[in-house]
Amino acid sequence: MGTTQWFLYKRTAQYKADCHQTPAQRRRRDILELAGIYSLILLVIWTPRPWQFALWGIAAVCTIGVIALSFDGWKTMGICTENLRQSLWAIPLAGAIALFSIAVAGHLHTLRLPHSPYLFVRHYAWYAIWAGLQQLILQCFFLARSVRLIPNATAAAALSAALFAIAHLPNPVLTLITLVCGLASCLFFLRYKNLWPLAVAHAILGIAIAITIPGHLDHNMRVGISYLTWVDRPIISESVPFPNP
Numbered sequence: 735m736g737t738t739q740w741f742l743y744k745r746t747a748q749y750k751a752d753c754h755q756t757p758a759q760r761r762r763r764d765i766l767e768l769a770g771i772y773s774l775i776l777l778v779i780w781t782p783r784p785w786q787f788a789l790w791g792i793a794a795v796c797t798i799g800v801i802a803l804s805f806d807g808w809k810t811m812g813i814c815t816e817n818l819r820q821s822l823w824a825i826p827l828a829g830a831i832a833l834f835s836i837a838v839a840g841h842l843h844t845l846r847l848p849h850s851p852y853l854f855v856r857h858y859a860w861y862a863i864w865a866g867l868q869q870l871i872l873q874c875f876f877l878a879r880s881v882r883l884i885p886n887a888t889a890a891a892a893l894s895a896a897l898f899a900i901a902h903l904p905n906p907v908l909t910l911i912t913l914v915c916g917l918a919s920c921l922f923f924l925r926y927k928n929l930w931p932l933a934v935a936h937a938i939l940g941i942a943i944a945i946t947i948p949g950h951l952d953h954n955m956r957v958g959i960s961y962l963t964w965v966d967r968p969i970i971s972e973s974v975p976f977p978n979p
Contacts, residue, residue, distance in 0.1 A: 767804075767879060770796070771807065779960075780959050782959055811873075813930075823931075825934050832938050839945070845945060853882075866937065866939040870929065877924075894916065896918075904957075915936075
C-alpha cells in the first residue's frame with residue numbers, strides 16, 4: 735500500500751470513527767488533544783538545549799499528526815480562496831502599523847536593520863514561514879477545538895489567544911502583543927475563514943517587532959528558558975537613525 739493510499743485509508747477509518755463518537759467522547763478527545771499538544775509545546779519552550787531540539791521534533795510530529803487525523807479539508811483550515819478578497823485588508827493594516835513603528839523607532843534611534851537586502855531576506859525569510867505555521871497551529875488546532883468546547887465563539891477565541899500568549903512567557907513584550915493580536919486574529923479567522931492574510935500580517939508585524947524593539951527589552955523575541963538565558967550579543971543589524979530634518 736502506497737503512502738497516499740495508506741493516508742486515505744487512515745482518513746476514512748478516522749472519519750468513520752468520528753461519526754460514531756458521542757458529543758461527550760468528542761469533547762474528551764478535544765480536551766486531551768489540547769492538553770497534550772499544549773503541554774508538549776510548553777515542554778519544548780522550557781527545556782534547555784540540546785534536548786530542546788529533540789522535543790521540538792516530537793512536538794512537531796505530534797501536532798502535524800493530530801491535525802492530519804482530524805483533517806476536514808483545506809477550506810476548513812482556511813487554506814483556500816474563499817473570502818480572500820474581502821479579508822486582504824488585514825495586510826495593508828499590518829503594513830501601516832509596521833511603517834508607523836519603524837518611523838517611531840527611527841526617531842528614537844532603536845531601529846535595527848540588516849546591512850543589506852540580502853541579509854534582511856536571509857535573516858527573516860524563515861521567520862515569515864514560521865509566522866504562517868504559528869497561525870496554522872493557532873487557528874486550525876487551538877481555535878478549532880476551543881470552538882467545539884465552548885459554545886460562545888468570542889470566548890473560544892479568547893481562550894485560544896490566552897493559550898497563545900502564555901506560550902510566550904516570561905517575555906512581557908511578546909506576551910502582551912500576542913494576547914491582543916492573537917485575539918484579533920482568532921476573531922478575524924472566525925469571520926473570514928481564510929488563513930492567508932493572517933499569515934502575511936503575522937510575518938509583517940513580527941519582523942517589525944524584531945527591527946524596532948531593542949533587544950534588551952524583548953531579548954530578541956526569545957520566550958521560555960531562552961528568554962531567561964539570553965545574553966546581549968551583536969547581531970547582523972544595527973541601529974539606523976532617521977536623518978534629521
